[in-house]
Amino acid sequence: MEREEILENALNGDINAFQTLFAGFQHQLKSYLYRLLTDRNDVDDLTHDTFIRAFDKISSFRQDSSLRTWVFKIATNLAYDHLKKLKRWPADAQDQGAALAIGSGKIAETFRIVHQTSNAGAYDMMEHIDFCFTCISKTLPIENQVALILKDMYDFQVKEICLILDKTEGIVKHLLHDSRDTMTEIFDNRCALVNKNGICDQCSQLNGIFNPKQDQQEQRMKLELVKASKKFDRAALFNLRTILVKGIDPLHSSGTDLQDIIMRCTRTSIGDVSDFFEPSLRKAD
Missing domain, CATH: 1.10.1740.10 (RNA polymerase sigma factor, region 2, helix turn helix motif)
Incomplete structure (x- = not known):
């Protein structure tokens, strides 16, 4: 048919x-x-x-x-x-999530159980970048976040985003420009992969926890983002991130379950979830 x-x-x-x-x-x-x-x-x-x-x-x-x-x-x-x-996420939401996990033996143990027992519990540096991209996009106003994700992640045309958001082309283009600027600025201050002063817990700590035998510098240097960090400006690095993230399905990947449990911890730390150990997770206690 x-x-x-x-x-x-x-x-x-x-x-x-x-x-x-x-x-x-x-x-x-x-x-x-x-x-x-x-x-x-x-x-x-x-x-x-x-x-x-x-x-x-x-x-x-x-x-x-x-x-x-x-x-x-x-x-x-x-x-x-x-x-x-819900409230917009603060730029340090990941830091708050890390602090919650470090301060709670139960949560840290849940991370380890998911990592050790789930078929989708691997830790991967590229998936970490996807995780960070999602967290940082959550700092944007909702319309900005929607416009950015539709255009840069799912290749919707501006005219299609205009229909989805019921906005003019000029407004959608402004939303995209503003969103990319904000994301680029936050990444520039946070990303420990391309900035020695970066404070991202996902790449500065979790890789070492879940991959203790892995040569972290070797793994990082496999990423084009890291190779290019000394050559490209911030906007170009943001474009590299979007290319990488577009290739990752956050619901079907080698680390989906681990990233999701870390995301739940982050959401709990900023008040989006009232109790990390809700019934669906208590089996991991």
């Missing part, structure tokens, strides 16, 4: 046809929502809610954009409603 026929069936209320189309970008949608929400349970809930709301409103889809763009707009609105109840 041709895609046009499947879309026509979906527009006529065929939920199986709509599911077929939705499945074509569901994986990417969940990855996008994780970068916004940083919680896998919330991602699952909002993905389900997006599917239900999009199918309920499918008759209003006028095909003035791709179905993917239209569905991402619905998902973005749901994510915005969720995120506006």
